[in-house]
Amino acid sequence: MKTVGYHIPVMLKETLNLLITDRKGTYLDCTLGGGGHSKAILDEIGSEGSVLAVDRDAEAVKYASELLRDYKNFKACQISFSKLNELDEIVFGMKFDGILLDLGLSSRQIDDAARGFSYISESGLDMRMNRNDEMSALEVVNNYSEEELTGIFFKYGEENRSRKIAAAIVSQREKKVIGTTKELTGIIASVTPSNFRIKTLSRIFQAVRIEVNRELEELDIVLKFSMDILKPGGRCAVMSYHSLEDRIVKNFIKDRSEGCICPKNFPVCVCGKKPSVSALTKKPVTASEEEIATNSRARSAKLRVFCKL
Numbered sequence: 001m002k003t004v005g006y007h008i009p010v011m012l013k014e015t016l017n018l019l020i021t022d023r024k025g026t027y028l029d030c031t032l033g034g035g036g037h038s039k040a041i042l043d044e045i046g047s048e049g050s051v052l053a054v055d056r057d058a059e060a061v062k063y064a065s066e067l068l069r070d071y072k073n074f075k076a077c078q079i080s081f082s083k084l085n086e087l088d089e090i091v092f093g094m095k096f097d098g099i100l101l102d103l104g105l106s107s108r109q110i111d112d113a114a115r116g117f118s119y120i121s122e123s124g125l126d127m128r129m130n131r132n133d134e135m136s137a138l139e140v141v142n143n144y145s146e147e148e149l150t151g152i153f154f155k156y157g158e159e160n161r162s163r164k165i166a167a168a169i170v171s172q173r174e175k176k177v178i179g180t181t182k183e184l185t186g187i188i189a190s191v192t193p194s195n196f197r198i199k200t201l202s203r204i205f206q207a208v209r210i211e212v213n214r215e216l217e218e219l220d221i222v223l224k225f226s227m228d229i230l231k232p233g234g235r236c237a238v239m240s241y242h243s244l245e246d247r248i249v250k251n252f253i254k255d256r257s258e259g260c261i262c263p264k265n266f267p268v269c270v271c272g273k274k275p276s277v278s279a280l281t282k283k284p285v286t287a288s289e290e291e292i293a294t295n296s297r298a299r300s301a302k303l304r305v306f307c308k309l
């Protein structure tokens with residue numbers, strides 16, 4: 001599905017309702033993309049609040065900065081959210097009332113054939129969200145060992161045919177470098193029954209993309225760091241689009257919302273663990289049927305929100 005415009009923000013109303021507690025507050029959008037969520041937050045909070053936003057993709061920062069140029073209480077920076085600790089505002093001690101993470105890719109990134117994220121269009125094997133990063137999909141596909149490829153296809157793609165696909169890639173690249181999405185698609189298709197082809201292609205492309213962009217490590221780091229930069233009572237809203245990310249968010253909230261973890265037969269607590277967050281969504285919030293009907297990318301979205309105690 002091609003999107004008209006840069007990106008249609010998902011679950012806008014639901015996110016704002018759960019994220020904004022103070023109209024004079026300071027908000028951090030960690031995944032600026034086309035600026036849809038940032039704009040909605042800015043419109044909701046008015047001129048006394050402010051939004052700081054980051055994205056690792058220079059093109060997104062340029063696009064959204066232009067879109068939001070009239071908001072004097074908005075600032076955008078190009079940086080990965082795992083490196084928020086390097087931002088001047090944060091070094092100088094800025095704390096936030098709300099943090100938003102709308103994970104994954106924007107529609108623009110997927111639809112731009114030259115970025116190499118989609119198995120539908122032909123392009124060079126790239127898949128970097130930040131085009132200045134050293135490692136691209138070309139490197140993963142051509143330089144990772146057969147075991148490493150099997151591992152990432154299985155772990156990040158949850159693909160049963162991981163071993164077979166990795167072996168086919170390794171055998172093909174001994175003849176010639178695998179340089180394009182079309183070549184990779186052809187190799188995957190050659191060892192996949194036609195009725196599984198679409199699912200397998202999307203799983204393998206997802207796995208390579210997660211590896212190239214270290215997406216799960218990034219998420220781990222930012223969730224932990226959010227605890228340092230949220231004000232007490234501040235909220236963090238995370239929207240994920242596949243089960244691997246959602247599991248990390250769910251486990252983070254579960255772990256931090258539990259107190260003492262001593263064995264039940266201990267007479268007193270010796271672990272000293274206290275809850276540090278409370279879950280504001282017992283189950284993930286999902287998009288309405290109406291929203292899914294107009295934006296199919298909303299179908300897989302799961303929104304979880306926690307509050308720092």
Ligand SMILES: C[S@@+](CC[C@H](N)C(=O)[O-])C[C@H]1O[C@@H](n2cnc3c(N)ncnc32)[C@H](O)[C@@H]1O
Pocket residue numbers: 007008009010030031032033034035036037038054055056057060079080081082102103104105106107129218
């Ligand atoms: C789903 S889009 C966000 C869309 C945005 N909420 C909007 O309304 O347009 C995800 C964005 O997050 C960015 N991104 C993903 N991982 C990131 C990371 N680790 N650090 C910074 N930006 C990241 C991507 O480059 C992409 O632009």
